[in-house]
Amino acid sequence: QVQLVESGGGVVQPGRSLRLSCVASGSTFSNYAMHWVRQAPGKGLEWAAGISYDGSSRDYIDSVKGRFTISRDNSKSTLYLQMNSLRAEDTAVYYCARVGVGFGYYYYMDVWGKGTTVTVSS
Amino acid sequence: EIVLTQSPGTLSLSPGETATLSCRASQSVSTTYLAWYQQKPGQAPRLLIYGASSRATGIPDRFSGSGSGTDFTLTISRLEPEDFAVYYCQQYGSSPWTFGQGTKVEIK
Numbered sequence: 190q191v192q193l194v195e196s197g198g199g200v201v202q203p204g205r206s207l208r209l210s211c212v213a214s215g216s217t218f219s220n221y222a223m224h225w226v227r228q229a230p231g232k233g234l235e236w237a238a239g240i241s242y243d244g245s246s247r248d249y250i251d252s253v254k255g256r257f258t259i260s261r262d263n264s265k266s267t268l269y270l271q272m273n274s275l276r277a278e279d280t281a282v283y284y285c286a287r288v289g290v291g292f293g294y295y296y297y298m299d300v301w302g303k304g305t306t307v308t309v310s311s
Numbered sequence: 312e313i314v315l316t317q318s319p320g321t322l323s324l325s326p327g328e329t330a331t332l333s334c335r336a337s338q339s340v341s342t343t344y345l346a347w348y349q350q351k352p353g354q355a356p357r358l359l360i361y362g363a364s365s366r367a368t369g370i371p372d373r374f375s376g377s378g379s380g381t382d383f384t385l386t387i388s389r390l391e392p393e394d395f396a397v398y399y400c401q402q403y404g405s406s407p408w409t410f411g412q413g414t415k416v417e418i419k
Contacts, residue, residue, distance in 0.1 A: 233411070
């Protein structure tokens, strides 16, 4: 079955950088748009960034624009989130999620990884 | 940005009862672009409903979605012990994709 596995989380000081990865298996990764969704401790879900199946479209929530970059390597079935200038408010579990319709972008998220935890603290 | 407001914040019910969860949007959302997710503690969200009323693969028929425009509802009939969780609505028709703040369904 389709599986997404995130990695790269950890504890980092404010202002530093971190790169998250999400490796997909069990489906044709290059056919699907992907998203990063985050969840701060004890809070709800917040969409952070999305990328189309071919990387031609990328979107970000305002609070991460200019600091985070979403990208993908379809040859490696891997999604990335480069996070620069990290702030305390970026502390969260970061989930990668697959869009449920091939070659679509504005669709629901049907497969989710288990998440990776990012803690920004001095 | 489309803001989604869920109510109530918490719903206290007993197994076997029916849960009715509301999601109100700040502007009209096409039914094509409204989803519901379930999240249990320490777990990733799980897709329940997409297109406002279509059940995702493997979701029991006691879960049903309805609504249009700015008002959407998730109904859980005959609550089972495994249904006690937090539920989120989401719109995915425009960027930024947005979620409601969640409704917790707890055991009474």
